[in-house]
Amino acid sequence: MRDFQVLGARAPRLDAPAKSTGQAKYADDLTMSGMLHGALLQSPIAHGKILNIDTSKARKLKGVRAVVTAREAGLVKYGVSPARYDETLYCHEKVRYVGDEIAAVAAVDLETALEAVELIKVDYEELPAVFDMFEAMKEGAPQLHAEFPGNVTAEVHQEFGETGALMAQCDLVVDHTFLSKRQDAAFIEPHSCLAVFDLQGKLTLHTSTQVPHYVMRTVAMVLRIPVGDVRVIKPCVGGGFGPKSEATPLEMSACLLSKVTGRPVRMNYTREQVFLHSRARHQFYAEMSLGVKKDGTMLALRNKAVLDGGAYTSFGIATVYYSGSLLGGPYRLQAMKYDGWRAYTNKPACGAQRGHGGVAHRACFEQLLDKTADELGIDPVEMRLKNVMVAGQATINELNMSSLGMKECIEAVRDGSDWKNKKGKLPKGKGIGSACGFFVSGAGYPIYRSDTYHSTVVIKVAEDGGTVTVLTGSAEIGQGSDTMLAMIAAETLGIPLECVRVLSGDTEYSVDLGAYSSRQTLMTGHAAKEAAESVRRQIAEVLSVHMGCDAAHITFRNGNVLFRGGPGDFEKLRQGYIKEHRGWTDPPGGDYLTFREAARLAFLEKGTLVGTGKYKPPRLGGAYKGAAVGTSPAYGCSAQVVEVSVDLETGQVSVDNMTDAHDCGLAINLTSVEGQMQGSLSMGLGECLFEEVKFDSRGRIINASLGEYKIPTALDMPNVKSIVVESNEPNGPYGAKEVGEGAIMPTIPAILNAIYDATGVRINELPVTAERLYMAMKEKEKKP
Numbered sequence: 001m002r003d004f005q006v007l008g009a010r011a012p013r014l015d016a017p018a019k020s021t022g023q024a025k026y027a028d029d030l031t032m033s034g035m036l037h038g039a040l041l042q043s044p045i046a047h048g049k050i051l052n053i054d055t056s057k058a059r060k061l062k063g064v065r066a067v068v069t070a071r072e073a074g075l076v077k078y079g080v081s082p083a084r085y086d087e088t089l090y091c092h093e094k095v096r097y098v099g100d101e102i103a104a105v106a107a108v109d110l111e112t113a114l115e116a117v118e119l120i121k122v123d124y125e126e127l128p129a130v131f132d133m134f135e136a137m138k139e140g141a142p143q144l145h146a147e148f149p150g151n152v153t154a155e156v157h158q159e160f161g162e163t164g165a166l167m168a169q170c171d172l173v174v175d176h177t178f179l180s181k182r183q184d185a186a187f188i189e190p191h192s193c194l195a196v197f198d199l200q201g202k203l204t205l206h207t208s209t210q211v212p213h214y215v216m217r218t219v220a221m222v223l224r225i226p227v228g229d230v231r232v233i234k235p236c237v238g239g240g241f242g243p244k245s246e247a248t249p250l251e252m253s254a255c256l257l258s259k260v261t262g263r264p265v266r267m268n269y270t271r272e273q274v275f276l277h278s279r280a281r282h283q284f285y286a287e288m289s290l291g292v293k294k295d296g297t298m299l300a301l302r303n304k305a306v307l308d309g310g311a312y313t314s315f316g317i318a319t320v321y322y323s324g325s326l327l328g329g330p331y332r333l334q335a336m337k338y339d340g341w342r343a344y345t346n347k348p349a350c351g352a353q354r355g356h357g358g359v360a361h362r363a364c365f366e367q368l369l370d371k372t373a374d375e376l377g378i379d380p381v382e383m384r385l386k387n388v389m390v391a392g393q394a395t396i397n398e399l400n401m402s403s404l405g406m407k408e409c410i411e412a413v414r415d416g417s418d419w420k421n422k423k424g425k426l427p428k429g430k431g432i433g434s435a436c437g438f439f440v441s442g443a444g445y446p447i448y449r450s451d452t453y454h455s456t457v458v459i460k461v462a463e464d465g466g467t468v469t470v471l472t473g474s475a476e477i478g479q480g481s482d483t484m485l486a487m488i489a490a491e492t493l494g495i496p497l498e499c500v501r502v503l504s505g506d507t508e509y510s511v512d513l514g515a516y517s518s519r520q521t522l523m524t525g526h527a528a529k530e531a532a533e534s535v536r537r538q539i540a541e542v543l544s545v546h547m548g549c550d551a552a553h554i555t556f557r558n559g560n561v562l563f564r565g566g567p568g569d570f571e572k573l574r575q576g577y578i579k580e581h582r583g584w585t586d587p588p589g590g591d592y593l594t595f596r597e598a599a600r601l602a603f604l605e606k607g608t609l610v611g612t613g614k615y616k617p618p619r620l621g622g623a624y625k626g627a628a629v630g631t632s633p634a635y636g637c638s639a640q641v642v643e644v645s646v647d648l649e650t651g652q653v654s655v656d657n658m659t660d661a662h663d664c665g666l667a668i669n670l671t672s673v674e675g676q677m678q679g680s681l682s683m684g685l686g687e688c689l690f691e692e693v694k695f696d697s698r699g700r701i702i703n704a705s706l707g708e709y710k711i712p713t714a715l716d717m718p719n720v721k722s723i724v725v726e727s728n729e730p731n732g733p734y735g736a737k738e739v740g741e742g743a744i745m746p747t748i749p750a751i752l753n754a755i756y757d758a759t760g761v762r763i764n765e766l767p768v769t770a771e772r773l774y775m776a777m778k779e780k781e782k783k784p
Contacts, residue, residue, distance in 0.1 A: 002666075005558055007734055010671040012344075014483045014502060015236070015476065017377035024236040026191035027208045028268055036065055038257050039113035040249065041103040042121050042276065043095035046346040047129035047142060048701030049174055050091060050122060056401035057119040058105060060329050065114035067120070067259045069103045073256055076222045080246050082448055084153065084313035086145055089222055089252050095124070096144050096311035097346050098543040098699050101275030101657020104253040106265050107486070128674035129346035130424055136343040144311060144344040151344040153309050154317045156324060159641060161335030162394040166300040170291030174372040177288075178364035179765045181692040182308065182395070183281035184352050186711045189238025189245050190274045196264035203258070206232045207251050210240040210475050211514030214447060216507045218247035233504030237477040241683070243279040243355040244477070245516040246314060250277075275693065275704035279351030282319055282342075283308040284360035290368050296383045301333055305340035305361060307350075308587035314351035316342045318443075318629050322357025325630030327365055328395030330406040330438045330637050331387040336396050352516060354683055355439060355744040364764075366426055366435035366749030379423065380753070381414050384639075388436075391727065398622040402634055403737070405663030405727035409639035410436065410624050412661035412723045417641035423757075429646050431758025436639045441729070441738035442519030444620040444631030454519070455611065456510040457527040459489060459535050461609040464581075465599030465673050468535070470502045473503055473512035474524045479740055481673035485528045487668050494556025495595050500539070518738035521668065522634060525733035530613030538609055539595075542602040546573060560592035567592045573601060589751065613694045625781045629647040633731040636742035638662045640681070643718075646758045651774030653755060655685055658747075659721045665729035665737035674722045676739045681720060684747025686712040691767050 018024040055067045070092035077085040091102050103120055107113035128142040135141055136151040144151055156197045158562070166171055193207035203225060209215050212232040220227040237244070244366045250267050256264040269277060287304040305323040309316045324338030355362075373380040389395070391404045413434065414420070422432045446452055458471040470489050476482040486500040493500075503509060512524055536556060543561065544551040547568055561570075570593040577597045578587050588594045602609055621627035643657040660677050667673040690710040694703050728735035748766070756762045761776045 003080050004197050004226060004491060005494065006487050006497050007668050008670065009508055011483055011487055011497055011669045013480055018237070018710060025302050025342035026189060026236045026238060027194060027206055030194045030206055030235065030266070031198060031351050032194065032264040035264040035266055036106040036108060036257065036261060037110040037137060038106050038254055038265050039110065039115050039117045040101055040253060041117045043091065043098060043100040043102060045095060045098060045124055045126055046098050047127040048124040049094050049127065051125055052123040053103065054121040055103065058116040061112065061116045061119060063108040064116045065108070065263065066257050067103060067107040067116065068256055068260060076224065076514045078218055078247070079313050080315050080447055081317045082311065083364045084317055089249060091644065095312050097348050100311065100350055101249040104257060106257040106261055108201035110351070114737065120568065129699055131345055131347060132696060133306055133343040133345055136345050137341065144346065146345065152177065152311050153344055154320050155341040156320055156338060156340040157326060157529065158624065159337040161300070163300050163302060163335040165339040166335045167291045169295040170299055172372065172375060173289055173291045174368060175289045176364060176368040176371055177764055178286040178360065178367065180284045180360040181766050182283045183353065183510060183691045183710055184275055184278070184693055185241035185243045185280045186709065187241055189279070190271055191244065191248055191250050191269040193251045193254050193502070194264060194266040195258040198256050202229050202231065203255055204233065205251060205255055206235055207232055208232045208237050208244060210244045210477050210516055211246065211465055212473055212475060212505055212507050213511060213513055214242045215247045215251060219252055223255055223259065224295050232507045234475050240477040240515065242356060242516065243351055243570030245352050245514065246279060247764065248277060271706060272704040275701050276311065276348050278313050278348035281353040282350040286361050286364040288364055288368050292371050292372055292376070294376065296373065296386050298331055298333055298387045299690045300335040303327055303336070303338045303361065307340070307342040308345055308347070309342045309347055310347045310349035312349035314349045315356065319352065319357040321626045321629035323361045325397055326358040326439070328397040328399050328438060329401065329635070330389050330404065332389055333396045347695065354680065355741045356517065358439060358745060359748065362437045362745045363748040363752065366746065367752055367762065367764065370433070374675055381410060381419055384410055384434070384436055397630070398627065399630055399635065402731050403727040403729040404635065404637060405725040406436065406438065406637045406639070407697045408725045409637060409661035409663055412725060413639045413641045413659045416660040416661070416723055417657070417719055419641055429648050429758055431754040431756065431762065432641060432643050433750045433753025433757055434639065434641045435746035435749035435753060437742060438635050438637035438639065439738060439745060440517055440630065440632035441522040441634040442632055442730065443517040444617050444633070445628045446513055453511060453616045455512045455524040455527040457531045457613045458510055459525065459531040459533060459611045461599050461603070463603050465596035466499065467604065468495065468500045470500060471509040472502065472504045472524060472528070472530060473507050473510045474504050474520050475515035476504050477515050479513065479515065479676065480669060483523065483672065484521055484668050485524060485739060488525050488528045491531045491734070492529050493595065494538055495559050499559070512637055518636065518740045520744065521736050521738060522732045525736060527613040529733045530615070531611040534613065535609055537776060538606060538611070539598050539602045543598055546601065556595055561595060561598050562592065573597060633663065634665065634729045634737040636663055636738040638746050640746040640750040643691030644751060644754040644758055646755060646773065648759070648777065651770040651777060653689060653768060653773065655718045655751060657719050659723070660743060661723035661725050662739055662743050663725040663727045664739040665732045666726050666735040666738050667724050668734070670724065673724055673739050677722045678720050678741045680741070680743035682712050682717055684744045685716065685751065688748040688751045688760065688766060692767050
């Protein structure tokens with residue numbers, strides 16, 4: 001039975017006062033004396049050779065302080081995965097998409113910098129371009145990278161078990177195809193950064209990022225600076241959702257321009273440039289076949305994927321692996337075969353976005369599951385319950401479910417939505433659908449090959465014992481990680497939450513791989529807990545000597561110290577503290593020695609109290625190629641039931657109700673958990689019904705604004721019932737694991753299954769616009 005003082009409560013966010021009063025500082029709010037402004041020259045064509053770059057007129061413009069191209073930047077290749085470093089800071093031989101970076105300018109103001117960009121003359125030899133992923137892989141298609149023939153960034157071929165033999169034994173094999181569209185993360189804050197070299201040649205980069213550590217390493221590598229001379233500081237961030245999980249040309253350009261000029265340089269993306277940089281959701285095509293017994297038992301799955309990756313690899317290798325590996329659960333399968341390809345096209349590069357690699361293929365599979373249940377005459381919720389995995393089991397591809405409240409989640413949404421009284425009983429045009437999903441609680445391995453700790457945390461106690469400071473390189477990007485770490489520290493030290501402050505997002509504080517793959521609660525949380533335990537142990541050791549009590553019998557609770565469960569005889573210690581603080585107006589009182597008094601005593605004997613913590617996962621995964629992708633110390637899971645109304649005259653879909661259950665292991669901050677669940681549902685709803693990045697015939701984005709790229713507003717969101725399931729993850733701090741990404745997995749298929757229930761039409765292409773659904777309903781009417 002849990003007995004927490006701080007955890008499991010509804011704690012206010014640490015950053016709420018600053019953000020709600022407008023005092024929070026984002027990268028674009030930062031200024032420095034003598035600061036210059038930077039701007040980028042980007043390719044106006046989708047594919048072409050660079051014949052010549054003439055910067056002479058730009059350099060002569062009054063107010064311009066520097067112009068840099070590949071000549072100044074060098075040709076160090078970089079990317080996300082070292083296996084596919086295929087980018088240089090600036091193009092030097094050819095451009096590969098509209099928006100590819102060619103040069104950068106620093107000037108006294110932004111207007112001058114933009115004018116200088118216009119003065120740079122580039123001569124191109126335009127080349128044939130390819131914008132379709134299937135066309136890109138055909139023989140004779142225009143080639144983007146000579147080292148990757150056939151425009152294939154990566155391909156995956158995996159089989160677990162005897163898929164063909166098991167398919168032959170099945171009573172029913174059902175097929176399904178699915179096509180999603182490229183999407184943008186649509187975070188409110190465009191990328192922004194400010195770079196400055198100091199007089200000792202040390203670089204400090206303030207940037208809107210999810211991954212200060214990886215940005216530090218990439219900047220150092222590309223600009224050939226010792227990594228110890230690079231400091232990355234993340235100010236407040238206005239959303240990330242994945243596309244801010246890698247170093248950008250914007251950041252590296254600001255750093256290079258600062259190095260060349262000796263002045264601070266600030267650079268921002270416009271909203272259009274956010275779309276051009278992209279690194280957001282791929283377009284996915286899926287073909288699947290599910291083999292089952294007539295009682296609904298799943299036996300085997302065949303899965304084929306083709307991904308449109310754009311012009312560069314980014315996270316693409318991991319993405320194409322995730323599209324297969326994350327279908328290993330949360331249902332029992334005896335065999336699974338996966339073939340995946342990621343294609344280069346002359347469009348902006350795609351990367352990681354919430355639910356990385358798993359969202360579209362989960363949508364296809366959950367539709368396929370419903371389709372199969374329909375053919376068998378089985379309730380789709382009951383079919384899920386029949387096949388669901390439980391804690392202690394491993395997937396066919398060796399992912400270990402150390403905790404898994406999937407069954408509890410399904411039952412919770414079934415009962416919470418009144419499924420049994422609605423399924424099959426709603427009027428025409430009304431529908432109800434269900435779906436499930438799961439996701440990692442942090443990637444099992446870092447992006448670069450290393451035995452590095454994934455998180456380290458330092459905790460320091462003020463000399464008076466009254467304030468505890470958590471120092472971490474982790475990235476608070478709006479998801480509440482600072483508050484989570486403060487709560488873990490407070491719980492471990494037995495002090496009120498208001499006694500803890502968190503300093504985060506700075507590579508000088510500690511090593512932390514950042515906010516991606518839903519890793520910070522489990523991984524950074526572990527490191528914070530260990531650091532707090534170190535501080536607690538040091539204080540207890542000092543107290544044990546003064547009180548004549550074994551340190552093992554000293555506990556800390558609610559800001560007090562207990563000796564063998566009682567107050568102990570501490571009067572001499574209290575008097576010593578009061579004498580030290582004559583004239584102070586807040587002397588300690590009460591029947592127990594306070595943490596403040598105990599920590600002060602420890603300081604007097606040991607000096608500044610500092611505790612350090614660290615975390616990296618144990619070795620995970622099997623021996624097969626690609627086994628590292630999809631591994632995690634733990635997995636969160638979700639189930640959802642969605643109700644929709646469809647206007648049968650127009651095809652317009654309204655989502656009426658959503659019931660969502662998520663297993664987060666332990667809800668450290670219940671309000672934040674619910675917020676993450678609801679945010680995931682909102683993003684999933686938008687991707688299902690509205691969102692698509694559109695291109696013209698020349699590869700130019702035609703809806704690169706939040707006016708034209710439609711995302712859900714408060715008016716589009718239905719009533720949401722959020723149900724938190726706690727399975728007590730043994731590998732998580734206090735039993736906690738992810739909630740940030742797993743909750744998006746069931747949203748799209750639950751909506752699609754509800755639309756089918758309302759109309760009898762199974763839509764397998766996103767987004768489900770009114771026109772697409774209307775035409776599908778008309779086609780259905782034509783069939784006998």
